[in-house]
Amino acid sequence: DVKVFERGAGIGGTWYWNRYPGARCDLESDSYSLSFNDEIEQEWNWTERYASQPEILRYVNFVADKLDVRGNIELNTTVTGAVFDEGTDTWTVTTDTGASARARYLVSATGILSVPSMPTFEGMDTFAGEIYHTGDWPHEGVDFTGKRVAVIGTGSSGIQSIPVIAEEAASVTVFQRTATFTVPAANRPMTENERKATKRSYKQLREQMRRSQVGVLLEPGIGNFADVDLRVVRGELERRWRGAGMSTSMVLSDNLRSIEANNYTSQFVRDKINEIVDDPAVAKLLEPHDYPIGTKRLALDTNYYDTYNRENVKLVSVRDTPIERFSPAGIVVGDTEYEFDAIVLATGFDAATGALERIQFEGVDGRTLTDAWAEGAKSYLGLAVEGFPNFFTVTGPGCPAILTNVIASIEHHVEWIADYITYMRAEGITRFEATPDAQAEWVKHVADMAAMTLYPTAASWYMGANVPGKPRVFLAYIGGLHNYRDRCDQLAADGYVGFAHASDGAPLKSEQLTVGA
Numbered sequence: 001d002v003k004v005f006e007r008g009a010g011i012g013g014t015w016y017w018n019r020y021p022g023a024r025c026d027l028e029s030d031s032y033s034l035s036f037n038d039e040i041e042q043e044w045n046w047t048e049r050y051a052s053q054p055e056i057l058r059y060v061n062f063v064a065d066k067l068d069v070r071g072n073i074e075l076n077t078t079v080t081g082a083v084f085d086e087g088t089d090t091w092t093v094t095t096d097t098g099a100s101a102r103a104r105y106l107v108s109a110t111g112i113l114s115v116p117s118m119p120t121f122e123g124m125d126t127f128a129g130e131i132y133h134t135g136d137w138p139h140e141g142v143d144f145t146g147k148r149v150a151v152i153g154t155g156s157s158g159i160q161s162i163p164v165i166a167e168e169a170a171s172v173t174v175f176q177r178t179a180t181f182t183v184p185a186a187n188r189p190m191t192e193n194e195r196k197a198t199k200r201s202y203k204q205l206r207e208q209m210r211r212s213q214v215g216v217l218l219e220p221g222i223g224n225f226a227d228v229d230l231r232v233v234r235g236e237l238e239r240r241w242r243g244a245g246m247s248t249s250m251v252l253s254d255n256l257r258s259i260e261a262n263n264y265t266s267q268f269v270r271d272k273i274n275e276i277v278d279d280p281a282v283a284k285l286l287e288p289h290d291y292p293i294g295t296k297r298l299a300l301d302t303n304y305y306d307t308y309n310r311e312n313v314k315l316v317s318v319r320d321t322p323i324e325r326f327s328p329a330g331i332v333v334g335d336t337e338y339e340f341d342a343i344v345l346a347t348g349f350d351a352a353t354g355a356l357e358r359i360q361f362e363g364v365d366g367r368t369l370t371d372a373w374a375e376g377a378k379s380y381l382g383l384a385v386e387g388f389p390n391f392f393t394v395t396g397p398g399c400p401a402i403l404t405n406v407i408a409s410i411e412h413h414v415e416w417i418a419d420y421i422t423y424m425r426a427e428g429i430t431r432f433e434a435t436p437d438a439q440a441e442w443v444k445h446v447a448d449m450a451a452m453t454l455y456p457t458a459a460s461w462y463m464g465a466n467v468p469g470k471p472r473v474f475l476a477y478i479g480g481l482h483n484y485r486d487r488c489d490q491l492a493a494d495g496y497v498g499f500a501h502a503s504d505g506a507p508l509k510s511e512q513l514t515v516g517a
Contacts, residue, residue: 003101004073004109005093011064011073013111015056019141020134020157020344021164023053026185026246026300027405030198031216033059035206035411040066042199050187050245050300074099081360082106084389089431089502091390104430105421107392108356112402115354117347119152122325129330133345134161144169147341150331152323154180156299158346163307165344171312173338175331177319179288181269182299186243213480215408219244221253225261228252237268249294256453262292269293276305283308285317291458297402353377353397353475363388364433376473378443380434380498381488383413389433392417398446400477400484408481416488420496431502438498450474 008016025032029046040063047055064070078096085092091106116135124131132142134157149169151162154176166172198205209215222228222236233251240248252261270287277283286305307313321334330340350357353373361369364387372378372387379385382399383392394413395401401409424432450456456474477484491497 001103002072003103005077005079005095005099005101006073006075007078009076010061011070011075012057012060014113015053015060017114017137018135018157019053019137019139020132020161020346021142021168022160022162022302023134023137023157024048024050024160024187025056026050026156026297027216028245029055029190030205031209031405032056032407034063034407035202035209036415037063037066038202041202045195046190048187048189050185079359081362083362084364084391086364086389089390105390105392107394107417108359108396109394110355110359112395112406113349115350115358116345117350117354119345119347121323124326126328127326127330127343128328129340130342131345132342133347134158135349142342144342146170148339149173150175150338150340150343151346152331152343153346153348154178155346155348156180156297157348159299159301159304161344161346162313163301163303166307166310166313169312171314173314173316173340175316175318175323175333176285177317177322178290179286180296180299181249181266181288181293182301182304183241183245183248183269184243185245185300185302187302209405209408210412210485211482213482214403215405215481218250219247221250221255223252224254225252225258225264230264233264234268237265241268241272245300246298249298256292256294256455259292259454262294262454266293273305276309278309282315285315292454295453295455295458356393356396361388361391363391377475378439378473380439380442381484381491382477383417383488384432384434384499386434386436386439389431397473397475398442398477400479400481402476403478404481412481412485412488416492419492423492423496424501427501428503429501432496432499435498435500442498446477447474449478450476453478 010016028049029051032051033044033046034040044059044062051059076097077099079093080096081094083092084090090102090104092100092102093106094100113135116133118133132138144165145168147169148171149165150173151158151165152175154174158174159180159182162172162174205217208217219240222232236251237248240251249255249265252258252265254261255265256262266288273286274280274283277286286308308315316333316338318333324332324334326332326343327337330338331343357370357373359369363369363372363385367387369385369388372385377397379393379396379398382396382401385391385393385396394417395406395409399409399413420432424430455478
């Protein structure tokens with residue numbers, strides 16, 4: 001018996017809201033799709049190597065219709081609160097429409113990138129034109145024909161949208177604080193032969209994905225920096241630049257562990273920027289120097305750097321001279337007022353925890369999730385939070401999801417949660433809770449693993465660094481989806497180690513936990 005509350009007027013999650021120009025997936029379509037239903041795999045035909053937002057949304061709706069799940073979903077409903085009742089071991093969920101529900105188990109499927117990070121520039125309410133956020137785009141679309149457009153932000157959303165907007169608008173001015181590494185997507189239509197070959201081998205491909213580091217098949221590294229011929233490395237970088245997508249940054253096997261290896265890969269991309277961009281001053285501004293390549297999610301683009309060769313595109317650095325304020329006419333930077341008809345905020349998301357902290361979750365003794373995470377998000381496996389019984393977090397903080405093919409991570413979590421609920425029902429268990437020791441050990445393990453890499457050196461959304469005031473905690477397990485799956489499966493096989501259990505008000509009992517390397 002399942003009840004789903006959905007804030008949107010339709011299903012699709014991030015692909016329902018993110019309709020900005022150029023929005024598409026940065027993982028190949030065959031990988032960024034559900035694997036649990038053979039019929040769906042065989043019937044659905046992807047049209048492009050990297051599917052666009054409209055196509056992914058059509059796919060989500062196709063799946064919903066195929067599985068006949070719409071009857072379980074209440075749309076246009078925002079969950080405002082959820083309270084755990086220790087007397088009945090149940091959650092009561094309340095919403096903005098007045099609808100409510102009581103259930104034994106509460107599952108948050110609120111998404112990793114679902115709450116737009118809204119800047120608060122002085123004078124925003126005085127701007128006479130339109131302001132749009134890429135993460136909450138008008139569903140009727142926006143016509144920029146003949147308009148002067150500003151784009152604030154050069155993360156993935158900005159990188160995807162700027163080239164498309166520039167083809168339509170009279171002028172585009174890009175305000176960049178931090179230059180971002182991006183490599184060509186080399187997107188193209190899928191051929192019928194490719195689709196047939198994939199469908200014939202889906203079973204083997206899916207198993208390989210599950211046993212991979214990131215849940216998708218990428219080209220492996222050719223060796224560590226100290227051990228390989230750099231002429232060979234350069235040649236491989238050139239080859240991958242032409243069409244290997246994210247694998248471009250993985251030529252050197254130790255790219256995320258060795259700063260020497262990373263510097264070599266980073267400089268390759270900087271050299272490419274200077275080859276592509278005609279104006280040396282603009283190229284210099286576009287060179288990323290603030291973080292090692294790969295320590296923020298690598299963006300994939302279509303003609304991003306080429307776009308700065310267009311006469312109607314201008315790049316303004318706000319690194320040293322930040323945006324001062326909005327005015328009725330536009331944006332003020334230093335002594336200059338730039339005039340616009342529309343402003344696009346490509347300022348990203350309050351990742352991983354943003355959606356959860358918007359809801360008033362009250363666990364044991366009325367403690368809220370916001371209070372529990374006041375010093376940073378903590379969880380056990382990214383699946384449960386100590387003090388919040390019978391509450392599952394799909395792709396929660398501390399799991400590998402944000403460093404993987406998120407569809408693969410979601411599927412693993414959902415299957416694991418379903419198996420756990422089946423186990424508890426068979427054992428007569430009415431309450432589970434992550435133990436304090438298990439959570440503390442897991443949080444430490446996640447942090448220790450991250451510290452072995454270059455990831456913490458970047459002020460990324462992986463650490464919440466894009467949201468003012470958000471505690472800095474590395475939000476992902478970097479040990480790989482394959483190792484994470486093995487760990488979760490072993491804990492389950494051993495009686496769900498790290499969780500305390502109770503039946504009908506009896507005291508909680510738990511197995512002991514040791515978190516290995």
